Amino acid sequence: MLPDDILLKNIDWDFPDSVNNSGIHAIHPYPAKFIPQIPRELINLLYTDPSTSILDTFSGSGTTLVEAMRAGIDAYGIDLHPLACLIAKVKTTPIPSGFEDIVSDVALRARTRIKQGNVDIPLIPRLDHWFKPHVQEALAALIDEIRKETDEDIEDALSVALSSIIVQVSNQESDTRYAAIDKPIHLNDVFDRFRKAAVNLSVTLQEQFNGSQNRIGKATILNRDILMVKASELPQNVGLVITSPPYPNAYEYWLYHKYRMYWLGMDPITVKNREIGARAHYFKKNHQDEHDFERQMGMCFNLLSQVMVPDGIACFVVGRSIIHGRKIDNTALLSRAAKPHGFVVREIVERRIPASRKSFNPSHGKINREHLIVFTLSESS
Ligand SMILES: C[S@@+](CC[C@H](N)C(=O)[O-])C[C@H]1O[C@@H](n2cnc3c(N)ncnc32)[C@H](O)[C@@H]1O
Structure with a gap:
């Protein structure tokens, strides 16, 4: 009432x-x-x-x-x-323990794949227009390694962390400007940003779930x-x-997240x-x-x-x-x-x-x- x-x-x-x-x-x-x-x-x-x-x-x-x-x-x-639901799910689910070690491990495995020349780039429309070749390699290797995680909550949290940096490391000017510009993004930048996003997610979720005395x-x-x-x-x-x-x-909403969805295997x-x-x-x-x-x-x-x-x-x-x-x-x-x-x-x-x-x-x-x-x-x- x-x-x-x-x-x-x-x-x-x-x-x-x-x-x-x-x-x-x-x-x-x-x-x-x-x-x-x-x-x-x-x-x-x-x-x-x-x-x-x-x-x-x-x-x-x-x-x-x-x-x-x-x-x-x-x-x-x-x-x-589907990406909205994934973000909402991750925001409302406690982060599993040991998450930050898993982030380092996933990044290390992805870097090793790149060194070995063992990365398949997914078929995504106009990929070369929006992503530099070394950025494509880093994202593809990270996604593949994230998919190997068997705990669904970990896989989801890692996917959201990666998704959050995709526009930053692309050639897209900003989240709301659909123009391709030349951005000085190096391979290491992709890994650094991914790690920072994942650690930030982990700390924030721990504060949310562990910091409360109430139900x-x-x-x-x-x-x-x-x-x-x-x-x-x-x-x-x-x-x-x-x-x-x-x-x-x-x-x-579909257009805003178009490339994030393609990378995560969703259909915009x-x-x-x-x-x-x-x-x-x-x-x-x-x-x-x-x-x-x-x-x-x-x-x-x-x-x-x-x-x-x-x-x-x-x-x-x-x-x-x-x-x-x-x-x-x-x-x-x-x-x-x-x-x-x-x-x-x-x-x-x-x-x-x-x-x-x-x-x-x-x-x-x-x-x-x-x-x-x-x-x-x-x-x-
Ligand atoms: C204004 S946004 C909601 C934002 C939300 N309040 C938040 O804080 O993030 C509207 C939402 O409607 C969703 N939407 C559009 N068409 C829909 C449909 N047919 N069924 C369910 N959701 C739909 C969009 O995906 C978008 O997330």
């Missing part, structure tokens, strides 16, 4: 004075991720019944899951993107297309939803085809429009209405879209999509999108505000 005396408007949701990207939340880049203060504050204000769980229907890099876990609450996340919640992540998820796959006790959906023509094109809001769906022949997005969000609210407890609370953060030059008010659209499934808008607050959050899409770059919408599921639904 949303207490009547709690007003979200009393909080500055811009969080202007805080450091937004540190510790566990900074171990891997992810586009349009939550600043942790958003789920943290929402949990503080709105989570009241300890018998309920928290759900993020578009969990991305797992910010909501980490914050729920820290608050001692079990949480569920769903995301289409730590459990996070469960489903790598699925939300439109295909059935209520029976989720717990039926969701008390609080904290999520930010993808929206038309804004961020391209499958993700693109099912990604809600991806630009490709809005600019092809017979393209989608905002009505398709409203229908997709309706399916999402239908799922929520089946797994949430009566009077449960759902918080959605969404910005505006521009489709073929038309401004789309996604806040009104979400409210319309939610209503037939029993959700009532309780409060809407506006927040500034930080200037540091960049999109590949220049028209979206001009949008600098988003809304936090709080719905309650009416008991009669």
Whole structure:
């Protein structure tokens, strides 16, 4: 139940004075991720019944899951993107002991493979354009050695550490600038950056799990297309939803991680085809429009209405879209999509999108505000 005396408007949701990207939340880049203060504050204000769980229907890099876990609450996340799910899984799993020795060992084995000329470069489109030959060798040797680890948690943590440095060691100018430039990256740089990323991950995870005296919640992540998820796959006790959906023509999650996915053996094109809001769906022949997005969000609210407890609370953060030059008010659209499934808008607050959050899409770059919408599921639904 949303207490009547709690007003979200009393909080500055811009969080202007805080450091937004540190510790566990900074171990891997992810586009349009939550600043942790958003789920943290929402949990503080709105989570009241300890018998309920928290759900993020578009969990991305797992910010909501980490914050729920820290608050001692079990949480569920769903995301289409296999790399997002991998990052979220690693952020919410204790690091196995001896991890730093394993990092050194993997790097040593990879260097030996290179010296022996025993490295197969995977078939990846336009690889020579984006990666120097010695960088390709180092990444391929590291991936092969990481795959030999038999403990899945170790393999996953090493994969995330390697993935986090892939754009840095490529010819790509930056995570949000798709231009190839000449960067002075040497073979040793790849190994140094990998080792630093892996050690940082290990230290950060140890702080997270060993530094807490309180109960730590459990996070469960489903790598699925939300439109295909059935209520029976989720717990039926969701008390609080904290999520930010993808929206038309804004961020391209598949494109942002395209080369990371290729290196990790994932398929970016499958993700693109099912990604809600991806630009490709809005600019092809017979393209989608905002009505398709409203229908997709309706399916999402239908799922929520089946797994949430009566009077449960759902918080959605969404910005505006521009489709073929038309401004789309996604806040009104979400409210319309939610209503037939029993959700009532309780409060809407506006927040500034930080200037540091960049999109590949220049028209979206001009949008600098988003809304936090709080719905309650009416008991009669
Ligand atoms: C705004 S991001 C979420 C970021 C997240 N709050 C975080 O802190 O990292 C939206 C997410 O929706 C996911 N997504 C897009 N289409 C999807 C679909 N059909 N099913 C499930 N997830 C989808 C994207 O992969 C992306 O991770």
